[in-house]
Amino acid sequence: MIKKKAVKTILFTTLAMMMGLGALTAQAKNVKPKRVSIAKSSKTVYVGNTYEIEAKMTPHYAEDDYLYWTIVSGKNVVKFADNDRYDDDIKIRAVKAGTAKVRCRIRGTKKYDTITIKAVKKKYSYAFSRVGAATRTVYVGDDFELKVKKTAGLKDNDLKWSIQKKSILKFDDRDITDDEVELEAKKTGTTYVTCYNRKTKKKINYKIKVVKRKYSYAFSRVGAATRTVELGDDFELKVKKTSGLKDNDLKWKIHNTNILRFDDRDITDDEVELEARRTGTTYVSCYNSKNKKTITYKINVIRDRDDNDDDDRYDRDDDDDDDDRYDRDDDD
Incomplete structure (x- = not known):
């Protein structure tokens, strides 16, 4: 019985202590400051910039919501940067040159401190x-x-x-x-x-x-100087241009148009398309109007190689038949 009473007493005491501690904590969070002060009594700032002003409270753990900031004078010189006036610091922006006074007061009291703001235009050399x-x-x-x-x-x-x-x-x-x-x-x-x-x-x-940019207007051959193509083939010839040389500075020419012909009319270019029309040998030239030089390709047009092989085979067969005939005649 005594033990149960002792336990109840301990529990009751603990509960009372916790409730008291909670009340003290809540009270401590809502402590009203007794004094407020701003570190500097005056400050010089540049027009166009934003600055922060801070106030100190006594005691230091007091609730800063009791503080309220006001622009006492020079409202056209400085402006608050935001709408939160209940705090231990505030941001102001200097909007024009002049002097302003900003006050921080403990609400519900006549206790306050002020700071004088002097806004000046920054001096530039504009160099x-x-x-x-x-x-x-x-x-x-x-x-x-x-x-x-x-x-x-x-x-x-x-x-x-x-x-x-x-x-x-x-x-x-x-x-x-x-x-x-x-x-x-x-x-x-x-x-x-x-x-x-x-x-x-x-x-x-x-x-x-x-x-004017100085160009050599040089050009060079692309591929072999002598080409062999088959009758009926389409093929391409090309030259390599250097800087400054344009397509219309070049002009192609076929020496024997019975053997070759251009595949299209575009003969002022760094490349040209041709068609082999008949067997034979001819030359194709590319003339450079800038440096007056010419590059020439030798073109051999031959019949289809497969056709040539067939002709050889038939020729050999005919020869063999003749030989057999002559051999039979000799035997007779």
Whole structure:
């Protein structure tokens, strides 16, 4: 009986302690701060940037929902970055130059602290510099790029490009307010391309020389110089072009059109299709109008090899019959 009473007493005491601890914990979570302070009394910020301000509470474990932030003055200078005003920190954004005062107060009391915000415009040099060589040599027909390097604060639309002689160069697109520009070389000559900085009123010039590309216009034979084809065959001849040489710079010619003929009318190309019309030997030439040189192929057209083999076989049979006949005559 005594043991049962002792156990009941212990259980009751434990339950009471747990309930008391829970109440204390709940109370501790809802502690109202007795004091609030902001580390700095003033702060200088740059227009356009966002900053965080933090408040300290006493005791430190107090509930920060008791704090409330307000812009006391200079509401056109700074703005809150979000709508949560009940916290121990707040984010503000400087929207224009000027001075503002921000307050953090303990709700339901007259206890607070303030910070003075001075918003200033960041000072930029707006400098820019050349990228690469001041003088460039390009070839007619080339697409190329010019570029400048911007410093902080300088925007693309603060820059504008221009061409001195538009007959020599042209812009590849209409975007000429940028730190880089695309151009195309139209014809030979020398001109200047300028990038103008509207902020500093300064210019960067590039000297551009446009020249014609020098080509050898060489070409070479593809495959053997002498070909043997069968009567009725379609076949191809080809030459290899070097840079600068175009299809219409070449022209093919058959020396004996009774033996060969072109398979189509396209004879200004680096390759040509032909048809063997009759047996014999002829030449096919490819003339290069740029360097005035000619490549010639020798073409032998023969009858079908199978037909030739059959003819030989029949010839041999005939000869054997004749020999037998002569042998029989001799025996007689």
